[in-house]
Amino acid sequence: EVQLVQSGAEVKKPGESLKISCKGSGYSFTSYWIGWVRQMPGKGLEWMGIIYPGDSDTRYSPSFQGQVTISADKSISTAYLQWSSLKASDTAMYYCARLGTSRDFDYWGQGTLVTVSS
C-alpha cells in the first residue's frame, strides 16, 4: 500500500526556520517525483514544486522559487520542505503528494499545518 506520512503540526514565530517532512512507503521512492502543494486557510490548492528523489532534480513554481527549498533523502525515503525565514503569510496546510505518470498527484500525505504567528 502506497503511503505518504507527513510530520506533525508546527507553530513558529516570524523569522524562524522550519523543515517539514514526508516519508514514503509501499513503492519505489526513487522512481516517482514527489510534490508539495500549499493550501492557505479557506483557499484553493497551489502547486509549489516537485523533486525526483532518484537524483534530486527539483522544479519550482515561479511563485515559490527562492521562498522555499525542496529536498529529499532517498536513503530514508523522505522528502522535505523548508523555510529559512518564515512569514505570517506562510501560514497554511502543506501537502506532499506523489506525481503519477500523467502528471497528476495520485497519492497524498495527510497534510502538515504550519502556523506562523508572533
Add this chain to the structure above:
Amino acid sequence: EIVLTQSPGTLSLSPGERATLSCRASQSVSSSYLAWYQQKPGQAPRLLIYGASSRATGIPDRFSGSGSGTDFTLTISRLEPEDFAVYYCQQSRAFGQGTKVEIK
C-alpha cells in the same frame, strides 16, 4: 503560464441529481495531463480522474470526465451524500480555484 478557470463557483444540488462541473484552460492543453480531485473538509485531496477521462483506482463509475483542448467537464451522474465536497481540476503546474458542490 496556463490558468484554469472552474465554473460555477458553487453548485447547489440535491442527492440523486446530476452535477456538471466545468474547467476551462487559458490555452489549449494536453488532455493527457488533465486531472480532477475531490476534497472534503479536513481531508487531503483525492484523485478522481486523470488523463481527462480515466477514473483513478477505487473511484465509482458515477464519476466521469471528458473534454479536450481548453474545455473539460467532470460529471457526477447521481449525487450521493458523500459527494458533497470541493472539486479541483489540475493541468501540470496549475490548479483551478475549485467548485463547491453543496446540498440544496
